[in-house]
Amino acid sequence: MSKHDEWDYENAEVHEPEWEVKSVYSLRFTAGEIADIRAAARREGVSTSEFIRTAARTRATTQALPAALVAALGLALVDTCERYTAATDHGNESRTIEDLASWLREHSSGDEPTEQVARMARGIAG
Numbered sequence: 064m065s066k067h068d069e070w071d072y073e074n075a076e077v078h079e080p081e082w083e084v085k086s087v088y089s090l091r092f093t094a095g096e097i098a099d100i101r102a103a104a105r106r107e108g109v110s111t112s113e114f115i116r117t118a119a120r121t122r123a124t125t126q127a128l129p130a131a132l133v134a135a136l137g138l139a140l141v142d143t144c145e146r147y148t149a150a151t152d153h154g155n156e157s158r159t160i161e162d163l164a165s166w167l168r169e170h171s172s173g174d175e176p177t178e179q180v181a182r183m184a185r186g187i188a189g
Contacts, residue, residue, distance in 0.1 A: 090115070 092100065097111075104114035128136075151162070 100114060101111050104111045107114060109117070
């Protein structure tokens, strides 16, 4: 007598599987790339596979900034930092992000690169 002989086929309950259909995809990494990925996964406390899946999902669902906007933001940041440093450089005073924000509000004319970048970003966002 097998264990199947004891099953109650007349009153069996049908259940949908609780697992999701998944795909296995093979990737190729150099030794250096996989070492970096494994180290990053360890830092985040997740498996290498979960780290790769999360990175791929994030990249697939996040809109990348256009290169022109990234370049303009970089130039605006450098310009703003140079102007802030020149205007507030009084020795070894400690400055905070709040100091920078206040200075930007006081010295914003609407024509400097930061405003140009803001206009560009608004144009791209539609």
